[in-house]
Amino acid sequence: MFELTLLSVCSVSAFIWLALTFMPARWRMSERWEAVGNPYLPVSKLPSLSVIVPARNESTSLPQTLPSWLAQEYPESEIILIDDDSSDGTEDCARGIAEQYKHDVRILKGIPPPPGWTGKLWALQQGISVSSGEWLLFTDADIRHSPNLWRGLVTKAMNEQRAMVSLMALLDTVGMWARLLIPAFVYFFHLLYPFDKVKDLRSKVTAAAGGCILISRQALDKIGGIAGHSDAWIDDLALAKRIKRAGLSLSLSLTKSAVSIRPYRQLCDVWNMVSRSAFTQLQCSWLALIGTVLGMSILFIFPIFGIFLSGIGGVYYITASISFFAFLLMSVTYIPILRFYNLSLIQAFTLPLTGTLYLTMTVSSAINHVVGRREWRGTRSKIN
Numbered sequence: 513m514f515e516l517t518l519l520s521v522c523s524v525s526a527f528i529w530l531a532l533t534f535m536p537a538r539w540r541m542s543e544r545w546e547a548v549g550n551p552y553l554p555v556s557k558l559p560s561l562s563v564i565v566p567a568r569n570e571s572t573s574l575p576q577t578l579p580s581w582l583a584q585e586y587p588e589s590e591i592i593l594i595d596d597d598s599s600d601g602t603e604d605c606a607r608g609i610a611e612q613y614k615h616d617v618r619i620l621k622g623i624p625p626p627p628g629w630t631g632k633l634w635a636l637q638q639g640i641s642v643s644s645g646e647w648l649l650f651t652d653a654d655i656r657h658s659p660n661l662w663r664g665l666v667t668k669a670m671n672e673q674r675a676m677v678s679l680m681a682l683l684d685t686v687g688m689w690a691r692l693l694i695p696a697f698v699y700f701f702h703l704l705y706p707f708d709k710v711k712d713l714r715s716k717v718t719a720a721a722g723g724c725i726l727i728s729r730q731a732l733d734k735i736g737g738i739a740g741h742s743d744a745w746i747d748d749l750a751l752a753k754r755i756k757r758a759g760l761s762l763s764l765s766l767t768k769s770a771v772s773i774r775p776y777r778q779l780c781d782v783w784n785m786v787s788r789s790a791f792t793q794l795q796c797s798w799l800a801l802i803g804t805v806l807g808m809s810i811l812f813i814f815p816i817f818g819i820f821l822s823g824i825g826g827v828y829y830i831t832a833s834i835s836f837f838a839f840l841l842m843s844v845t846y847i848p849i850l851r852f853y854n855l856s857l858i859q860a861f862t863l864p865l866t867g868t869l870y871l872t873m874t875v876s877s878a879i880n881h882v883v884g885r886r887e888w889r890g891t892r893s894k895i896n
Contacts, residue, residue, distance in 0.1 A: 519831045522818035529841035539845040543707035545765035547664040561589040562645030566635035568596040570653035571605040582613045594635040596622040650725040658769040675731035675760035678720040681770040690776040696866040711763040722748035790877035812867030
């Protein structure tokens with residue numbers, strides 16, 4: 513009975529992976545954009561731009577990121593940094609860097625969020641309310657921008673007639689845990705939200721990456737601002753969903769032109785990032801969680817069981833062969849993101865382990881929901 517059950521489950525896994533290999537839009541990572549090698553609008557045709565940065569305890573990040581923003585060649589632009597109750601001298605750090613570069617940075621002293629607002633979105637709202645740009649660029653304080661990123665991104669949005677464009681920043685992969693888990697984070701995100709489908713108005717797939725979002729003020733006003741998703745913990749996905757529902761065009765691309773300097777040296781760094789929002793992504797549904805646990809177990813765990821627990825004999829050999837086939841297929845789909853991050857392709861064989869860890873993080877996220885623990889940049893909020 514056990515061997516037949518294992519054979520059936522591993523066969524389902526192999527079938528799913530075979531189907532996914534014939535859906536390259538979900539794993540080929542072909543939607544990419546870089547600031548270099550793309551056209552720029554003439555300076556005279558560039559609209560005004562407001563760059564809005566929520567910052568909480570970012571005094572170690574700003575010396576590496578703020579200079580990259582100040583060096584952007586974009587004439588009619590402003591940088592608005594919202595100091596969200598920092599305790600590490602973030603405001604003084606930002607002022608010192610701005611003075612060093614002889615460039616104005618508007619720094620707002622953030623106030624506590626009212627009921628119904630998450631900390632990050634309230635910080636963004638404070639920046640939006642005082643901004644003047646025709647276009648708004650939301651970026652995290654730990655994202656470094658390559659030269660001409662602003663000009664190139666605005667050009668992309670206007671040439672493609674997009675209301676919103678977003679970049680999935682290059683994440684830090686220094687250290688064992690980061691190398692193991694960070695490429696998989698992008699891989700799983702892309703499986704769920706194929707970037708090619710995001711820009712297709714006929715598709716219901718919507719997504720964005722909150723570290724770098726460019727949106728026109730006209731589009732933001734049309735959907736009623738960010739107040740419409742003020743309590744969303746996955747704010748980038750919520751914004752993208754509202755934009756597309758309004759019939760507006762958006763896009764999401766991988767890039768190396770926006771680089772996150774936030775380190776993920778320890779397992780807990782990635783664990784906290786994922787567990788903060790994974791259960792929310794399942795709409796806090798226990799049924800969806802059960803389905804996710806079952807699905808990820810079939811995809812990542814059972815093929816390994818099938819290879820190593822098959823024993824000897826006719827049925828066992830078939831199970832092992834099918835399981836190994838599933839293992840090879842999943843490894844193939846992992847190769848493009850490893851190449852993007854310039855990592856060894858041998859790492860493709862670690863996907864079952866990585867998938868198991870992400871499955872555990874998802875369960876951990878559900879536990880956090882039960883006990884009411886969730887936070888952004890150290891700001892803990894109770895989940896009602």
